[in-house]
Amino acid sequence: MDRKRVGFIAALISGVFAITLAACGGGGGGTTPPAPNIVVTDSVVSNSDLLVPFGTVILNSTSDQTVTVTNTGTADLIIGTVASANQLGVPFSITKDTCSGQTIAPAGSCELTVQFKPIAETSYPDSFDIPSNDPDTPTVTVYVDGTGTATPVPHITVTDSVGLGNDHTILFGNVTIGSTSDQTVTVTNTGTADLTIGVPAPFATPFGIAEQNCWGQTIAPNGTCTVTIRFSPIAETTYTGSYDITSNDPDTPTVTVSLNGTGATPPPSNTPALPISLPATGQTTCYDAAGAVVSCTGTGQDGERLKGVVWPIPRFVAGTGAELDCITDKLTGLMWAKNANMPAASMTWQQALDYIAAMNSSAGLCGYHDWRLPNKNELRSFAHYGQSSISTWLNNASQGFSNVGLFYWTSTTYMFNSLTSYAWGMSMSDAYLSMQPKGGGYSVWPVRGEDNTSPAPLYRTGQTTCYDQAGAATSCAGTGQDGEWLKGAAWPTARFTTNSDTTVTDRLSGLTWASIANTPTVTGTPSCTGGAQNWQSAFNYIACLNVNNYLGHNDWRLPNVNELQSLSNDDSGNSAGTWLNTQGFSNFQPNYWSSDTHLVYPSYGWVVNVVSGMAAAGKTSSYYVWPVRGGQ
Numbered sequence: 001m002d003r004k005r006v007g008f009i010a011a012l013i014s015g016v017f018a019i020t021l022a023a024c025g026g027g028g029g030g031t032t033p034p035a036p037n038i039v040v041t042d043s044v045v046s047n048s049d050l051l052v053p054f055g056t057v058i059l060n061s062t063s064d065q066t067v068t069v070t071n072t073g074t075a076d077l078i079i080g081t082v083a084s085a086n087q088l089g090v091p092f093s094i095t096k097d098t099c100s101g102q103t104i105a106p107a108g109s110c111e112l113t114v115q116f117k118p119i120a121e122t123s124y125p126d127s128f129d130i131p132s133n134d135p136d137t138p139t140v141t142v143y144v145d146g147t148g149t150a151t152p153v154p155h156i157t158v159t160d161s162v163g164l165g166n167d168h169t170i171l172f173g174n175v176t177i178g179s180t181s182d183q184t185v186t187v188t189n190t191g192t193a194d195l196t197i198g199v200p201a202p203f204a205t206p207f208g209i210a211e212q213n214c215w216g217q218t219i220a221p222n223g224t225c226t227v228t229i230r231f232s233p234i235a236e237t238t239y240t241g242s243y244d245i246t247s248n249d250p251d252t253p254t255v256t257v258s259l260n261g262t263g264a265t266p267p268p269s270n271t272p273a274l275p276i277s278l279p280a281t282g283q284t285t286c287y288d289a290a291g292a293v294v295s296c297t298g299t300g301q302d303g304e305r306l307k308g309v310v311w312p313i314p315r316f317v318a319g320t321g322a323e324l325d326c327i328t329d330k331l332t333g334l335m336w337a338k339n340a341n342m343p344a345a346s347m348t349w350q351q352a353l354d355y356i357a358a359m360n361s362s363a364g365l366c367g368y369h370d371w372r373l374p375n376k377n378e379l380r381s382f383a384h385y386g387q388s389s390i391s392t393w394l395n396n397a398s399q400g401f402s403n404v405g406l407f408y409w410t411s412t413t414y415m416f417n418s419l420t421s422y423a424w425g426m427s428m429s430d431a432y433l434s435m436q437p438k439g440g441g442y443s444v445w446p447v448r449g450e451d452n453t454s455p456a457p458l459y460r461t462g463q464t465t466c467y468d469q470a471g472a473a474t475s476c477a478g479t480g481q482d483g484e485w486l487k488g489a490a491w492p493t494a495r496f497t498t499n500s501d502t503t504v505t506d507r508l509s510g511l512t513w514a515s516i517a518n519t520p521t522v523t524g525t526p527s528c529t530g531g532a533q534n535w536q537s538a539f540n541y542i543a544c545l546n547v548n549n550y551l552g553h554n555d556w557r558l559p560n561v562n563e564l565q566s567l568s569n570d571d572s573g574n575s576a577g578t579w580l581n582t583q584g585f586s587n588f589q590p591n592y593w594s595s596d597t598h599l600v601y602p603s604y605g606w607v608v609n610v611v612s613g614m615a616a617a618g619k620t621s622s623y624y625v626w627p628v629r630g631g632q
Contacts, residue, residue: 034073034074034075035073035074035075035134035135036071036073036074036075036076036077036078036104036106036132036133036134036135037071037072037073037074037077037134037136037137038069038070038071038072038073038077038130038132038134038137038140039069039070039071039072040067040068040069040070040130040140040142041067041068041070042065042066042067042068042142043065043066043067043068044065050140050141050142050143051142051143051144051145052065052067052114052142052143052144052145053144053145053146054116054144054145054146054147055146055147056146056147056148056149057116057117057118057146057147057148057149058118058148058149058150058151058152059118059119059120059121059148059149059150059151060117060118060119061117062115062116062117063115063116063117063146064095064113064114064115064116065113065114065116065144066111066112066113066114067111067112067113067114067142068109068110068111068112069099069104069109069110069111069112069130069132070104070107070108070109071104071105071106071107071108071109072106072107073106073134074106075106076103076104076105076106077103077104077105077106077108077132077133077134078102078103078104078132078133079099079100079101079102079103079104079110079130079131079132080100080101080130080131080132081100081101081131082094082097082099082100082112082128082129082130082131083128083129084129084131085129085131085139086127086128086129086141087128088114088126088127088128088144089126090119091116091117091118091119091124091146091148092114092115092116092124092126092144092146093114093115093117094112094113094114094115094128095113095114095115096111096112096113097112097113098110098111098112099111099112099130112130114144116144116146118146118147118148118149119148120148121148121149121150122147122148123145123146123147124145124146124147124148125143125144125145126143126144126145127141127142127143127144128141128142128144129141129142130142150192152191152192152193153191153192153193153249153250153251154189154191154192154193154194154195154196154219154221154247154248154249154250155189155190155191155192155195155249155251155252156187156188156189156190156191156195156245156247156249156252156255157187157188157189157190158185158186158187158188158245158255158257159185159186159188160183160184160185160186160257161183161184161185161186161475161477168255168256168257168258169257169258169260170183170185170229170257170258170259170260170478171260171261171357171477171478172231172259172260172261172262172477172478173261173262173476173477173478173479173480173484174261174262174264174360174370174372174480174484174485175231175232175233175261175262175263175264176233176263176264176265176266177233177234177235177236177263177264177265177266178233178234178266179232180230180231180232181230181231181261181477182210182228182229182230182231183228183229183231183477184226184227184228184229185226185227185228185229185257186224186225186226187214187219187224187225187226187227187245188219188222188223188224189219189220189221189222189223189224190221190222191221191249192221193221194218194219194220194221195218195219195220195221195223195247195248195249196217196218196219196247196248197214197215197216197217197218197219197225197245197246197247198215198216198245198246198247199215199216200215200243200244200245200246201243201244203229203241203243204241205232205234206231206232206233206234206239206261206263207229207230207231207232207239207241207243207259207261208229208230208232209227209228209229209230210228210229210230211227211228212225212226212227212228213225213226214226214227214245229259231259231261233261233262233263233264234263235263236263236264236265236368236369236370237262237263237369238260238261238262238263238360238361238362238364238369239259239260239261239262239263240258240259240260240361241258241259241260242256242257242258242259243256243257243259244256244257245257260361260478261478262360262361262369262370263369264370265370274489274492274507274508274510275506275507275508275509275510275511275631276456276457276459276489276508276509276510277308277309277455277456277510277631277632278307278308278309278456278509278511278562278563278566278631278632279308279309279311279331279332279381279455279456279562280306280307280308280309280310280311280562281302281308281383281384281385281386281560281561281562281596282311282383282384282385282386282387283302283303283385283386283560283596283597283599284303284306284386285303285386285597286299286301286303286304286597287301287597287602287603288536289534289535289536289603289619289620290603291597291601291602291603291604291619292602293602299539300539300542300543300557300558300595301539301558301595301596301597302385302560302561302594302595302596303597305557305560305595307557307560307563307631307632308456308560308562308563308631308632309331309455309456309632310455311331312330312331312455314330314398315329315330315331315399316328316329316330316399316400316401317330317400318338318400319335319338319366322366322367323335323366323367324338324366325337325338325339325365325366326338326365326366327399327400327401328449329381330454330455331381331454331455331456332378332381332450332451332454332456332457332458333449333450333451333452333453333454333457334374334378334381334447334448334449334450334451334458335366335368335447335448335449336401336445336446336447337365337371337445337446337447338400338401338402339401339402339403340394340401340402340403340404340405340443340445341403341404341405341443341444341445342359342444342446343355343443343444346441346442346443347409347441347442347443347444348438348439348440348441348469349409349423349436349438349439349440349469350438350468350469352373352409352442352444353373353411353479353480353481355444356371356372356373356444356446356480357478357480359371359446365446368448368449370448370449371446371447371448372411372446372447372448372480372485372487373409373410373411373444373446373447373480373481374408374410374411374445374447375410375411375412375461375463375482375485375487375488376410376412376424376426376433376461376482376570377458377459377460377461377488378410378447378458378487378488379408379410379426379445380426380431380433380565381458382394382426382428382431383426383431383561384431385431385560385561385596385599385606386599387599388430388599388600389428389429389430389600390404390428390429390430390431391404391405391406391428391429394428404428405428405443406427406428406429406443407425407426407427407428407436407442407443408425408426408428408442408443408444408445409423409425409436409442409443409444410423410424410425410426410482411423411480411481411482411485412424412461412463412481412482412570413463413465413466413467413481413482413483413570414435414436415463415570415571415572416435416611416612419435419471420467420471420472420473421437421438421439421467421469421470421471422435422436422437422438422471423435423436423438424436424570424613425442429600430598430599430600430616431614432614432615432616433613433614434613434614435612435613438469438470438471439469450487450488452489457488457489458487458488458489459488459489459491459508459509459566460486460487460488460489460490460491461482461488461568461569461570461571462491462568462569462570462571462572463482463483463570463571464476464483464486464571465483465571466479466481466483466484467481482570489508491508492507492508494507495507495508495583496583496584496585497584498515498584499512501551501552501553502515502516502551503515503551503553503629504583504584504585505630506566506567508566509563509566509631510630510631510632511559511563511566511628511629511630511631512628512629512630513585513626513627513628514550514551514556514626514627514628515584515585515586516585516586516587517580517585517586517587517588517589517624517626518530518531518586518587518588518589518624519531519532519533519541519589519624519625519626520587522544522545522548522550524544524547524548525547525548526544526547526548527544528541528544528545528548528550529541531624532622532623532624533622533623533625534619534620534621534622535593535605535619535620535621536619538558538593538623538625539558539595541625542556542557542558542625542627545627550627553629555629556627556628556629557595557627557628557629558593558594558595558625558627558628559592559594559595559626559627559628560594560595560596561594561596561606561608561614563594563628563631564592564594564608564610564626565608565610565614567580567610568610568611569610572611580610589624589626590609590611590612591607591608591609591615591623591624592607592608592609592610592623592624592625592626593605593607593623593624593625594606594607594608598616600616601616603618603619604616604617604618604619605617605619607621607623
């Protein structure tokens with residue numbers, strides 16, 4: 001072959017090779033080959049988030065979501081069998097599948113319908129795979145999630161303004177005949193569907209509706225309506241009743257609300273004239289510091305002064321006829337149960353209040369249904385400081401009572417240091433007043449009535465607030481507590497008057513007190529040394545004041561226990577001293593000597609703390625002296 005032919009063939013072969021390389025992308029240039037690309041979206045969020053949330057679905061109902069598979073590539077997308085390797089479990093299922101085994105052209109799509117049918121109240125997470133020939137994402141995992149919930153239903157909850165719990169009982173307590181008392185019932189829909197309230201039958205007298213916005217109404221979930229029930233007693237008896245609240249609550253179609261209230265006799269119209277007269281203490285004997293009996297002359301003791309209203313003889317009068325089981329105290333006008341232990345068992349404070357309420361709502365006693373647990377002043381009216389054992393004295397046939405025990409509850413909550421889970425109680429051994437935990441067990445002695453024309457009508461304790469057994473403040477209505485009954489003479493609005501001689505007169509008791517309450521030293525002839533001192537020195541201090549005509553008067557005395565107790569305020573708590581210091585007094589002290597001897601231990605004298613109670617202390621102990629004058 002000649003050289004030209006060889007050169008041509010070589011050139012031809014070289015050119016073909018170059019063209020082939022160029023066609024194959026050689027030589028550094030060319031285009032990307034066609035390829036499929038899978039994109040998955042759902043009907044909840046229109047982007048490729050690969051999460052299909054079904055949300056909350058009612059049990060045994062269905063919810064569908066559509067999953068769309070789109071080929072955004074440049075070559076055919078071949079879909080494998082959906083959910084074959086990673087299958088969906090109950091309660092999910094794929095009810096429509098136009099994707100499995102299909103070839104999707106570029107820009108084409110197919111759809112899957114995923115169904116959720118929950119069978120329990122729980123959350124269901126799951127997932128399934130979509131396989132394809134996408135070279136970059138051969139498997140797309142789609143996550144699904146849903147929660148099963150019960151069928152929406154309404155639920156009725158009924159509460160009242162007496163007890164905030166769902167107790168379905170409304171206690172109106174004692175309401176004066178001819179007056180009215182209202183309590184509000186609140187109906188709340190605590191369910192998940194609308195609550196429809198029915199219309200009840202008319203209420204039986206003396207209960208009725210003052211106003212309401214419930215009957216025939218539809219209450220949305222978490223919505224409320226109210227019914228104001230009015231109690232208008234017309235007789236001295238306990239009334240009970242009930243009414244039904246009907247609704248479409250499938251579990252409680254009818255809620256029965258019980259009603260209870262007692263008609264009480266209106267208080268006597270004869271308001272006691274102020275000042276009232278404090279009763280005598282009963283102590284008529286005098287004792288020296290060692291406890292030996294001495295002549296009362298010149299001692300300044302209670303047994304010499306004998307201040308207070310003399311007790312009538314007989315003091316206690318047994319009832320007859322319907323009142324055979326009751327005894328009236330002619331000194332105070334109170335009526336007491338003859339049997340001082342009717343329950344025949346000790347009770348907690350709340351049990352004591354409940355016992356009295358149950359007695360009123362059933363048979364009552366002596367024809368009356370307005371009995372109460374006595375307040376602090378009422379129970380203390382039994383105190384006899386001339387007896388070493390009050391229970392023995394009261395159980396004596398001449399007084400007429402039976403089964404008088406050793407310690408009794410009052411209806412008055414203890415306020416000092418905010419210890420409202422305690423209540424006042426009194427020992428029937430020596431009239432010792434003290435705080436007791438409301439969960440303790442003591443005796444119950446029912447009392448009723450009041451007579452403002454009696455020789456020594458009692459005055460209020462000052463307590464106007466009520467507390468439950470745990471010490472939490474509560475509405476007074478229906479509690480039977482001191483703060484509800486408010487028994488005793490009301491205090492004058494301006495109780496204390498500051499006089500020009502710097503003394504202070506109590507308009508409730510008529511007593512006049514030295515305004516400086518910390519036993520000041522008084523300069524004179526002789527000088528009167530102040531400060532805390534023993535019992536005998538307290539009498540000497542008073543005698544010294546009288547010699548010096550202190551504040552223009554020479555008839556000062558050491559107060560007896562009743563006089564000191566008259567300064568207590570059972571609604572003031574820690575601020576009792578502060579309260580007195582705002583009434584014209586200054587330098588109030590916690591403990592003061594009285595002029596009375598403790599007869600169980602005659603070498604002890606009674607010390608009164610008008611805030612936290614009474615105590616007996618050895619006569620050699622040192623306490624303050626608060627001079628008093630006037631009164632009966």
